[in-house]
Amino acid sequence: MQHGKYRFIAGFLVLPLAIYAIFVISPFVQAIYYSFTDWTGLSPDMKMVGFGNYARLFQDDIFWAAVGNSVTLLLLLPVVTLSLGLFFAFMLNVGGRRRKKAVIGGVRGSGAYKILYFFPQVLSIPIVALLFQFAYNPESGALNAFFQAIGLDTVQPDWLGDPQLALWCVMAAMVWANVGFYVVLFSAGMSSIPKDFYEAALLDGANRLNTFFRITLPLLWDTVQTGWIYMGILALDVSAFAFVQIMSVGPGGPDYSTEVLPLYVYQKTFRDGQAGYATSIGVSLLIVTLIFSAIVMRLGRRERLEF
Amino acid sequence: MGSTSEFNRRDLVKRAAALGIVAVPAMSVLSACAGAGSGGGEKVEKGKKSAKNPLAVNESAGLDVVIFDGGFGDKYAKDAQAEYIKAFPKTEGKIKLSSTQKIQSTLQPRFNGGNPPDLVDNSGAEQMDFGTLVAKDQLTDLTPLLDAPSIDDPDKKVRDTLRPGVVEMGQFGGKETWILYYAYTVYGVWYSKGNLRKLDAEYPETWGDMLALCAKAKKKGIAGWTYPGKYPYYLPFSLYPFIAKIGGTEVLRKIDNLEPNAWKDPAVKAAFDAYYELYKKGYVLKGSPGLDHLQSQKAWAEGKALFIPNGSWVENESAKQIEKNPDFGLAVGAPSSLSASDKMPYGTIWASGGEPFIVPRKASNAEGGMELLRIMLGNKSSQNFIKQVSSLTSFNGGTGGITLPPGLASAQAALQKAGSNIVNPRLQDWYVALQKERIGVGALGEMMAGRLTPDEAINKIQKYADDTRDDSSVKKYKR
Numbered sequence: 001m002q003h004g005k006y007r008f009i010a011g012f013l014v015l016p017l018a019i020y021a022i023f024v025i026s027p028f029v030q031a032i033y034y035s036f037t038d039w040t041g042l043s044p045d046m047k048m049v050g051f052g053n054y055a056r057l058f059q060d061d062i063f064w065a066a067v068g069n070s071v072t073l074l075l076l077l078p079v080v081t082l083s084l085g086l087f088f089a090f091m092l093n094v095g096g097r098r099r100k101k102a103v104i105g106g107v108r109g110s111g112a113y114k115i116l117y118f119f120p121q122v123l124s125i126p127i128v129a130l131l132f133q134f135a136y137n138p139e140s141g142a143l144n145a146f147f148q149a150i151g152l153d154t155v156q157p158d159w160l161g162d163p164q165l166a167l168w169c170v171m172a173a174m175v176w177a178n179v180g181f182y183v184v185l186f187s188a189g190m191s192s193i194p195k196d197f198y199e200a201a202l203l204d205g206a207n208r209l210n211t212f213f214r215i216t217l218p219l220l221w222d223t224v225q226t227g228w229i230y231m232g233i234l235a236l237d238v239s240a241f242a243f244v245q246i247m248s249v250g251p252g253g254p255d256y257s258t259e260v261l262p263l264y265v266y267q268k269t270f271r272d273g274q275a276g277y278a279t280s281i282g283v284s285l286l287i288v289t290l291i292f293s294a295i296v297m298r299l300g301r302r303e304r305l306e307f
Numbered sequence: 308m309g310s311t312s313e314f315n316r317r318d319l320v321k322r323a324a325a326l327g328i329v330a331v332p333a334m335s336v337l338s339a340c341a342g343a344g345s346g347g348g349e350k351v352e353k354g355k356k357s358a359k360n361p362l363a364v365n366e367s368a369g370l371d372v373v374i375f376d377g378g379f380g381d382k383y384a385k386d387a388q389a390e391y392i393k394a395f396p397k398t399e400g401k402i403k404l405s406s407t408q409k410i411q412s413t414l415q416p417r418f419n420g421g422n423p424p425d426l427v428d429n430s431g432a433e434q435m436d437f438g439t440l441v442a443k444d445q446l447t448d449l450t451p452l453l454d455a456p457s458i459d460d461p462d463k464k465v466r467d468t469l470r471p472g473v474v475e476m477g478q479f480g481g482k483e484t485w486i487l488y489y490a491y492t493v494y495g496v497w498y499s500k501g502n503l504r505k506l507d508a509e510y511p512e513t514w515g516d517m518l519a520l521c522a523k524a525k526k527k528g529i530a531g532w533t534y535p536g537k538y539p540y541y542l543p544f545s546l547y548p549f550i551a552k553i554g555g556t557e558v559l560r561k562i563d564n565l566e567p568n569a570w571k572d573p574a575v576k577a578a579f580d581a582y583y584e585l586y587k588k589g590y591v592l593k594g595s596p597g598l599d600h601l602q603s604q605k606a607w608a609e610g611k612a613l614f615i616p617n618g619s620w621v622e623n624e625s626a627k628q629i630e631k632n633p634d635f636g637l638a639v640g641a642p643s644s645l646s647a648s649d650k651m652p653y654g655t656i657w658a659s660g661g662e663p664f665i666v667p668r669k670a671s672n673a674e675g676g677m678e679l680l681r682i683m684l685g686n687k688s689s690q691n692f693i694k695q696v697s698s699l700t701s702f703n704g705g706t707g708g709i710t711l712p713p714g715l716a717s718a719q720a721a722l723q724k725a726g727s728n729i730v731n732p733r734l735q736d737w738y739v740a741l742q743k744e745r746i747g748v749g750a751l752g753e754m755m756a757g758r759l760t761p762d763e764a765i766n767k768i769q770k771y772a773d774d775t776r777d778d779s780s781v782k783k784y785k786r
Contacts, residue, residue: 038780042418042435043443056780138594139606161536161597161756249537253748254596254756270411272740273439274780 028286034279041275053280063281065256066264067288069167073174073240073260074292078231081175082224085182088117090212092183093190094198114187117180125177125239129246132173136160136247161249163257170243170258178234182227189223190216225296232292236285237262261285351672359394361455362674362681369401370675373414375430378620379490379662379696381406384428386691387683391675394682398675411435418445423667426676428489430662437486437736438782440665441479447666448483452677458685465684472731473701476660480784487680488660490692491699492618493639493718494544495656499629500636500713502529502610510640512653514581517643521590524613532585533612534755535603536596540747542582542755543732545616548657549642550578551730555650563733564785565776570769577645579754579761586757596756604628608635618661622697622714637714639721655728656721660701663736737784738775745771 035053039046057063092110107113120128135142136159147155159169193216201211217224234240241262245251252259252267261281268278351368354360372388374381385404392399407413411433417423418435423445429435440446453466453474466474470491477486498510506524511517521531535541551559554574561569585591592612595603601624607615608628615621622629622637629635641656666676682688689705692698697712699705699719711719722729734742746768754764775781 040436040439040443041415042439043445044419044421045443136597137602138597139592139602139611144594156593158536158594158597158756161594163753163758249539249597249752250744250748252744253752254536255749255753255758267740267744270415270433271436272781273436277780 031279032283034276035283036280037276039276039279040273041269041278042273046276049276053277056277057280057284062256062259063264063284066252066259066261066281067284069257069259070236070240070261070285070288072167073171073235074232074288077171077174077235078228080171081178081231082182082227084175084179085186085227086217086220086224088113088179088183089186089190090216093187094211094216095208114183117183119180120177121180121184123177125242126246128173128177129243132169132176133160133247136169160247161254163253163255166248166254166258170247173247174234174239174243178231178239182231185223185227186220189220193219229293229296232296233289236289236292241266261288349671351675353674358461360678362451362678364395364674364678365672366395367397367401368672368675369403370398370426370672370679371424371670372402372404372426372676372679373410373424373428374404374406375410375428375662376406376408377431378624379692379698380623383688383692383695384683386695387679387688390682390685390688391679394678409433418667418669421669422671423669424676425666425670425672426679427665427667428662429486429665434663434739436739437479437663438738438784441485442782445668446485447668447670447673447676448485449477449487449666449677449680450482450484452487452680453484455677455681458681459687465681468684468703469701470660470699470703472729473660476731476733476736477663486663486665487684488663488701489680489683490620490661491658491701492620492661493656493658493699493721494618495548495616495721496545496614496640496642497607497617497621497714498614498638498640499608499610499632500638501632501634502613504634504636506613510638511643514643514645518584518588518590520613521585521588525588525590529610530592530612531590532614532616533592533595533598533603533607534616535598535600536752536756537599537602538743538747539596539752539755540735540743541600541616542747542751543616543735543742544618544657545642546578546582546751547732547734548655548730549581549645550574551657551732552642552651552653552655553577553645553649556730559730559732560786562772563737565738565772565783567773568769570765570772574650575765576761579764581645583754583761586755591755596752600624608632614640619698619714619718620661620696622712626697635713637712638717639714641721641725651728654721654724654726655730656725657731658722658725658729659731661698733784733786738781740781741771741775745775 036048036050037046038049038052092106092113095107138144138156138158138161141159143159144156147153157165160166197215198211201215206214240260244258244260244263245266248258252263262285265278265281265285268281269275351365353363354365356363360366370391372384374384381404384406388402388404392402408431410427410429410431414423414427414435429437453464455465457463457465457468473488473491474484476488477484479485503509506520506527508520508523511520517531524531547559554572558569558572558574561572592603592606598606603615604617604621604625605628606612608625610632619639629637641654644653664680666673670676683692684700684702686702686705689700689702690709692700693705693711693715694709697715699715706719734746749771750759750764750767753759754761759767776783
């Protein structure tokens with residue numbers, strides 16, 4: 001029965017694997033090769049420098065600032081976004097007051113909230129970043145105007161201009177842009193949880209907090225895990241790059257407080273003409289990503305509840 | 308589920324997910340690395356050399372031009388292109404002129420692949436690093452253009468029609484001229500005569516007057532200064548000539564040469580202290596550290612602040628806001644005198660070439676690229692540029708017979724007043740990362756936001772400069 005199984009499967013996988021090898025694996029190998037050269041990115045002329053680029057990384061304060069900020073984003077962004085997403089989804093689907101017919105339901109007007117939450121998702125990243133940049137404008141932005149309106153004239157932060165605040169400001173915009181997607185994702189997940197679970201729990205006298213931690217979250221675990229991975233990628237990847245590039249001082253500042261790895265790769269390649277060094281930063285970004293995925297896989301390994 | 312298969316579906320999914328995680332971020336990084344392609348554009352044949360065609364341009368070959376679409380827009384280049392077609396009618400329809408703000412991300416793959424355009428305005432935030440381009444032999448020497456007769460006067464070489472210093476700026480130590488700066492920018496303290504008049508003031512020629520004027524403005528709720536805190540490397544536009552004025556050009560030369568302790572010169576400290584005092588006394592527009600160049604220029608043009616460090620492109624860039632106030636009277640001021648013992652007289656100003664044009668080494672029609680530049684450096688195109696974007700060109704002239712807009716007229720007057728006291732710090736074209744990011748964002752921006760004292764800023768900058776000097780991956784220059 002098992003005879004020839006691998007050959008059979010391999011037969012199906014040849015084409016996709018070939019495509020994967022050409023378009024995914026080979027650029028990897030190429031990039032790792034470039035990271036050992038002094039390629040400028042402006043001419044095809046380069047020579048090998050061995051581990052020179054990597055040795056330089058260890059001395060590079062800006063690189064370490066970028067690693068620090070990227071890791072901060074990686075740790076905090078998924079937690080904040082997913083927690084908010086879960087909370088909102090729970091309120092929209094399960095958290096409401098008991099009404100006559102339905103045993104469980106969302107808060108009043110949950111349909112409208114759903115649309116509202118999802119709305120940022122239809123805006124492109126640069127638009128969201130620009131919107132927030134306007135809001136953060138210390139001179140005429142909405143935030144400082146709001147503080148003035150409620151009589152807090154003395155509280156006029158520089159927002160993006162302040163190294164203590166800048167990264168948080170960028171992060172807030174990223175959360176805002178992404179949370180809606182998770183509300184919808186988790187809502188879908190929650191709607192597939194059988195209602196009788198909640199009925200039984202409510203009969204036993206469970207409160208909302210209990211139903212959330214004992215029923216909703218465990219049954220939603222797979223979805224949460226997927227969301228976690230997805231959010232982690234966003235934190236390390238294009239999204240972080242675009243937000244920082246558009247919004248931050250410098251960009252990457254003030255004083256490197258918002259420098260992130262993908263932005264640093266970009267600056268080294270496209271501003272300083274040091275593509276070889278940039279690829280070695282890219283490889284270290286790859287390593288950070290690998291560590292992240294290994295940790296997530298390990299933490300996420302738990303038996304799925306089946307029903 | 309009850310599957311008996313050895314293949315655990317869950318594992319498979321997980322592995323696939325793991326690969327996916329790895330793949331996605333890395334892909335975006337790698338997509339930048341198009342790799343070192345070969346081949347590329349073929350050179351077009353040379354045309355016949357004649358009095359009308361001194362560079363021997365192929366009269367029917369196409370031309371590929373990329374213009375930086377920044378403060379000056381791209382219309383001036385399109386007009387010059389029309390002149391080119393007039394001179395070589397067979398090229399009609401074969402000229403491709405595109406404009407972008409993303410010079411490097413658009414052009415890097417083309418340089419790498421060996422098929423770059425014939426003429427590039429390598430400017431803006433995404434300027435390609437000249438040091439690397441020169442070191443990697445990617446540029447065409449423009450000497451033939453400089454030695455060709457000018458378009459207006461066949462007895463005069465193009466070289467002799469340019470403003471002083473322009474040719475030297477395009478050289479990197481050797482005899483070859485790699486870059487031709489087309490615009491001629493006057494940097495300094497930009498202000499509105501109208502707004503000063505409202506305060507019964509003239510442009511303050513001494514720092515004491517400057518502080519007094521700022522104090523007066525503050526009482527009326529107007530800030531003295533603003534600057535683009537998002538891009539703090541605008542501060543040097545008035546700060547560097549200020550340093551030169553206090554301590555002499557020698558200080559700037561040492562800084563450009565990355566000499567040890569160049570930044571520890573007392574003139575630097577004095578200039579930094581003076582600017583820091585502006586912050587300390589609350590003369591800087593609140594929130595400036597968070598503004599970008601357009602936002603700060605808008606606040607300044609609306610009269611919320613009196614002074615802004617900037618270059619002559621500001622007249623074009625802020626035209627919309629300035630027009631709202633017919634009384635505006637845009638003008639540029641040289642750095643005020645700090646004390647009577649300043650080494651250089653009042654009027655010392657920073658003026659130098661802007662909008663660097665290059666002809667790539669592997670351009671297929673390098674002669675055409677140079678010819679277009681020759682046309683642009685003629686009287687007609689120069690005048691057109693001056694009228695359109697109110698900035699001078701490197702062509703020494705072109706201002707006759709036209710009424711200059713106020714900002715430009717003031718820049719012209721400032722140049723005359725400066726005479727030979729024109730300084731030209733090279734940090735910003737030699738060491739872009741050092742100037743813009745490290746000194747600008749890392750130190751000057753921090754100091755003007757009040758988060759570094761002048762001493763701390765100087766120490767930080769000195770360390771940055773030392774790091775750059777010791778960094779073997781950065782090519783060094785001397786002047």
